[in-house]
Amino acid sequence: MKRLLLLALVLSAAVASHAQTPQRPAAATPAPAGNADEGKKLFVSVGCYQCHGYEAQGSNATGPRLGPRPMAFAAFSRYVRQPSGQMPPYTVKVVSDSDLAKIYGFIQSRPDPAKEIPLLKP
Amino acid sequence: MPEKPSLDRRDFLKSAAVTGAAALDFTPARALVPAAIPPLPAQAAAPAQATAPIPPRETDPPATVELLTTDRPGGDFMVDVIKSLDFEYVAANPGSSFRGIHESIVNYGGNAAPEFITCCHEESSVAMAHGYFKAEGKPMAVLCHGTVGMQHAAMAIYNAYCDRVPVYLMAGNTLDATLRRPGVEWAHSVQDAAAMVRDFIKWDDLPISLPHFAESAVRAYKIAMTPPMMPVLLVLDGGLQEDPITSEINARLRVPKLTRASAPQGDSGAVAEAARLLVAAQNPVIVADRAARTPAGIARLIELAETLQAPVINQGGRMNFPTRHPLNQSANARQLVANADVIIGLELTDFWGTVNASRDSLVRTSRSVVKPGTKLISITALDLATKGNYQDFQRYPEVDIAMAADAEATLPALTEACKRLITADRRTAFADRAKRLAEAHGAALERARADAAYGWDATPISTARMTMELWGAIKNEDWALVAESGIMSDWTSRLWSFEKHYQSLGGSGGAGVGYGAPAAIGAALANKKRGRLSVTIQGDGDFLYAPGVWWTAAHHRIPLLAVMHNNRAYHQEMMHLQRMANRHQRGITRANIGTSIDNPNVDFAKIAQGLGVHAQGPITNPNDLGPALRRAIEVVKRGEPSLIDVVTQPR
Numbered sequence: 001m002k003r004l005l006l007l008a009l010v011l012s013a014a015v016a017s018h019a020q021t022p023q024r025p026a027a028a029t030p031a032p033a034g035n036a037d038e039g040k041k042l043f044v045s046v047g048c049y050q051c052h053g054y055e056a057q058g059s060n061a062t063g064p065r066l067g068p069r070p071m072a073f074a075a076f077s078r079y080v081r082q083p084s085g086q087m088p089p090y091t092v093k094v095v096s097d098s099d100l101a102k103i104y105g106f107i108q109s110r111p112d113p114a115k116e117i118p119l120l121k122p
Numbered sequence: 123m124p125e126k127p128s129l130d131r132r133d134f135l136k137s138a139a140v141t142g143a144a145a146l147d148f149t150p151a152r153a154l155v156p157a158a159i160p161p162l163p164a165q166a167a168a169p170a171q172a173t174a175p176i177p178p179r180e181t182d183p184p185a186t187v188e189l190l191t192t193d194r195p196g197g198d199f200m201v202d203v204i205k206s207l208d209f210e211y212v213a214a215n216p217g218s219s220f221r222g223i224h225e226s227i228v229n230y231g232g233n234a235a236p237e238f239i240t241c242c243h244e245e246s247s248v249a250m251a252h253g254y255f256k257a258e259g260k261p262m263a264v265l266c267h268g269t270v271g272m273q274h275a276a277m278a279i280y281n282a283y284c285d286r287v288p289v290y291l292m293a294g295n296t297l298d299a300t301l302r303r304p305g306v307e308w309a310h311s312v313q314d315a316a317a318m319v320r321d322f323i324k325w326d327d328l329p330i331s332l333p334h335f336a337e338s339a340v341r342a343y344k345i346a347m348t349p350p351m352m353p354v355l356l357v358l359d360g361g362l363q364e365d366p367i368t369s370e371i372n373a374r375l376r377v378p379k380l381t382r383a384s385a386p387q388g389d390s391g392a393v394a395e396a397a398r399l400l401v402a403a404q405n406p407v408i409v410a411d412r413a414a415r416t417p418a419g420i421a422r423l424i425e426l427a428e429t430l431q432a433p434v435i436n437q438g439g440r441m442n443f444p445t446r447h448p449l450n451q452s453a454n455a456r457q458l459v460a461n462a463d464v465i466i467g468l469e470l471t472d473f474w475g476t477v478n479a480s481r482d483s484l485v486r487t488s489r490s491v492v493k494p495g496t497k498l499i500s501i502t503a504l505d506l507a508t509k510g511n512y513q514d515f516q517r518y519p520e521v522d523i524a525m526a527a528d529a530e531a532t533l534p535a536l537t538e539a540c541k542r543l544i545t546a547d548r549r550t551a552f553a554d555r556a557k558r559l560a561e562a563h564g565a566a567l568e569r570a571r572a573d574a575a576y577g578w579d580a581t582p583i584s585t586a587r588m589t590m591e592l593w594g595a596i597k598n599e600d601w602a603l604v605a606e607s608g609i610m611s612d613w614t615s616r617l618w619s620f621e622k623h624y625q626s627l628g629g630s631g632g633a634g635v636g637y638g639a640p641a642a643i644g645a646a647l648a649n650k651k652r653g654r655l656s657v658t659i660q661g662d663g664d665f666l667y668a669p670g671v672w673w674t675a676a677h678h679r680i681p682l683l684a685v686m687h688n689n690r691a692y693h694q695e696m697m698h699l700q701r702m703a704n705r706h707q708r709g710i711t712r713a714n715i716g717t718s719i720d721n722p723n724v725d726f727a728k729i730a731q732g733l734g735v736h737a738q739g740p741i742t743n744p745n746d747l748g749p750a751l752r753r754a755i756e757v758v759k760r761g762e763p764s765l766i767d768v769v770t771q772p773r
Binding site: 045046047049050051053054055057058059060061062065085086088089090091093094095110113114117119120122 | 571594609711
């Protein structure tokens, strides 16, 4: 029990910093090809949108922005399978590796926002 | 007070029985209980047929003069007392157990101060009073049945209790079982009407005479308004409301003077020690939740923060601190708490949760998020009033100084104590800190604007887009965000400039869904006379709890702009179900069962229109939002409520 607690604390500390910086430079290893259109459907059907929004834009209340330049796929996959913060775990039994790649493809395909939005000017 | 011919209720019924109910052989209770129990009348034992009375004809002269009217019932005196307490409104769904005082309010009292606000549900009455208090600073009265009304009202009372808001409750009841009307009045009567809510109110009483009512009514007000503020309840016997005031009672009637108790201040030694820690700290942090009860509270908190040049984290239970003040560091809360060497918590709901993190996983864990040795100072009036059954008091915080006192009342002494300790060296250090904090404040605002741009043109409409379209429409008005039901990613506090005490009123307290709409309408009622533009962000699930309150808004012409955050789900619960399904490795394809509000989609605009409220929507194209807001604001400025149904992203 104490070891479990210690492990949880370490993981929890790790995700605390992770959640603050959701976007990291892409790793040298290329992400697997994932169909973004199919990924969009999966993003909804497996519930990613619930915390991250339909556009993966994120919410400071529930989950960080994921796109358009997500963290490297390896780190993304690792976190989805074994999250260390409040995110519920998505095991292979729930989301296959190929479906995860499609979701990643959808996140990558998110557009950058417009440069000038009058309502957001100071 | 003029004396009037009087006859007490039992005498009145005795007379009535003689003339009208002889055929039923109904004998009033009083006649059955003289000094000595009399023998039964001889005819009572005789065969019924032989002694059956002949019913009186309507043309027969009455045996005695039956008193059928009075022009001075007990309810009138109750109104005298209530008027002395300066209530503007009394909210109620009408009920026979308080018909006496209801009639006295609208006729004897002239339906003014208090004015009767017609509600369609007791939960709405109480939540309206809840929102009204936070905008107005004084309580609203509520009337309800002691049984079915109190049962409906219970959740809203609990919310007010958790939010430390005084609501002045009066519940009708008929105590004397021998005088109850058969049928419904029995179902609406109870031995102890306060019992079902006593765990989450501050005080209650059951006056048995009008002088008793007068003292208890004034005492209840005083208790409710002394921090920690909470709801109070008076149970009003039906006979006390309806019976004529006898000359004997009349001679004893007077309205007691109300003297408000001053709010409890922190012990001078504890204040001095807290000041010493704060001035000496390298990284002090001020955390405020329900700290600023009044406009003065905001000014006092600003003064303390500027004296120390210390960051303020606003947890939002009240307005507390301007969002654009450079010392407002709410966006940087996590980092500041982690680096703090002294943290002072002002009326925190959850001090433990402020300095610890917990994880909702298969194995629930928690850990401290502050450095070892960080000094914790608490000022909260909640230490003066705790109850055991309901667990809203959160985990036990291990603080170094605990002042059982009202934070707002203690702030002036604390600030003065700090000022006395500040040396030139400390002043220099404070100036450096101020510079760093101002830069961090500006960076956080820029970060929020950048974050808001993502998904700007999305459908469903992003909550950031909705927030900023609304801000663009109201920012040049004298606006007040009176409620925000549903989780909106903190866009308003991150992006709007909140300055005045009425611009942010905090949440429900107990997280009982259904608070948003009635609380917003109650606060808008308070703002009406001041011409403020009241605005609420209205959750879809919240709307559906007791939507009749929108009729109340239309009926009483309460101006309010309601913009819906309609994500078509009890989304928080959907996320909980997702968590369970993932934890059990079953996928989430069924997480919508029992949690979504679709199939069919609710037409909120049509519901609102049916209740007499101007309404638009559903709006799904973000470009339609700006014009809809302009149309709605025109309606609100005419003095009416207006609702826009906006289909939104989940958060």
